[in-house]
Amino acid sequence: MSDNLELEKRLTRQDVIKGWLYWTFFSHSNYNYERLQATAFAHSMIPAIKRLYGDDPEETKAALKRHLIFFNTAPDIGSVIHGAVYAMEEQRANGRPVTEDAINSTKVGLMGPLAGIGDTITQGILVPILLAVAIGLTGLDAATGGVSGSGNPWGAIMFIVFMLIWHVGVHYVAFTQGYKQGRSLATSLFKSGLLDKVVVGASVLGNMVLGALSASFVVVYVGLRIEAEGTTLALQTDVFDKLLPGLLPLVTVLLCWWLLQRGMHPITLLVIIIVVSFIGAYPFFGPEPMWVTDACGSSIFQPYAACTYPAAG
């Protein structure tokens, strides 16, 4: 936009900031099945529309309608589109050959790829890794069931503050740079290979953290004991722990992943796990009356690891 100086109608810095704020705040205010973020897009265009077409009611109407079409993208990185459309509207208002079709195709063409990238980086990688670290900081302990000791609130506070800064910062940079560089920014973003590096690097880090998280919070403990010929074989300590420490939680996580990969709905999986837990907790092997029986050694599974068996006798 080297010829910006020659433009008769110009957007001020304030207009761009306003547009950014409107989009940052209200991108999902009226999220709906029909057109998703359509009204939010139109809302964020209003500072530009007022400045550029404020004195022309017909153009105002046309511009508002133009931006009320179906729109959906990642709110943070996607604001590149808003910045670019600000620049295009500015050109159009000054009689440059920017057609309505060109604006629409920019929006439609960029919103899909940017949604994919934005959702993967923010929702798929950054939020879970930060959450995992913050969860680790709260002092949650699977071995005790979280009843002993008090939690540390600072991990959660760190999570909120960090995500807030990230969200607002990425929004601002994407919006203002989108305005300055137009749609070429999005193209160069995809071509540079930087995003690939970020995704691969974050996958490595994410896998480490998820692995540690599985080990620390997924608890599958078999309480069953087999008594034969005078000796007792505790399945957990005598079999599974000897095969490989942490074998059952690992198998559980990998099984869940495999089932989800195969297309199982997470809610189905959730119901299966709850049903299996109830069957596993029922004290089939305990003395009567069963509804007051402790799980120790009387059911297939056992809550948490700590459980002292009653003295044999």
Place this chain on the structure above:
Amino acid sequence: MINRALAKREISNPVRIALLVMTVIIAINIPNIAHGLTVVQETEAQPTQINLFQAALVGILYYLASSPWLFGSSFYTIYRPLAAGLLVGFVFGDPGQGALIGAAINLVYLGFISAGGQIPGDPALAGYVGTALALAGGLDYGTALTLAAPIGLLGTIVWNARMTVDSVFVHMADKAADEGSTRGVILANVLYPQIWLFLITAVPVTIALWLGGGFIIDLINGFPVWVLHAMAISGGILPAIGIALNMRFIFRGSAIPYFFIGYFVFVTSAGAVPLTVIAVIGGALAVLHVTLLGDRVSSVTKPEKAPKTSEGA
């Protein structure tokens, strides 16, 4: 000149990386340090009933989690159960314990991702209501987690009500655009949908917690031992879903081995190597991995099959 510049660069790079790593370690541990400084006296506050004031605060917080008022970043911050637990903890006077329970509930929603306007369950509802019930009833985290899972499923009703009715406001925006009224578009994007959102989030949660909270807590505390054990057992297995959902995005290609490294470092050290340290090691390995891959990095990120991001609830 060129040589000098190159030499300067070569010297400064390792220093820069070392500084960066140190900064990361210190930044990650700030919450731990802050916790050590703030924990002076621990009062075991154990309210047994949820009063109207507390119920209303939790209801309003749940509304805020879906609202745009926090720079539009609610969805990435206070919509997550960890943050929800912290805030509910403040309401009940024990942010540490609240964050702990929120962290536990969050494990199920670790892989939570919304793409194209579909969500599998509602982490915020599970987080706010689940933590409130757990804190008021003194439940342990496994029970809280199992209780929160079905509540989260109820949340999809709220989401659908929002997404469906919001479509009406799009047509109001259309009408406003026809009249060239920018104010009308803003009202349709902000005011009407937010009133509706408040009605379907804050109001039912307040009523349910106020009138039904004590009932649910009494019900749970009256459960037989083995049912409580079943809830604790499923509380140990359910985090596998959250982890597995997230694994669909990153558990692939050359990053897979790192999952097992993270898992067995944690298992064999029995938690002596904390999650934060594993995250820092993961960061170092990520840099190493990306550097060694070099230009082949883009061939890694091309998945054979794109992950199914939408659950189609």
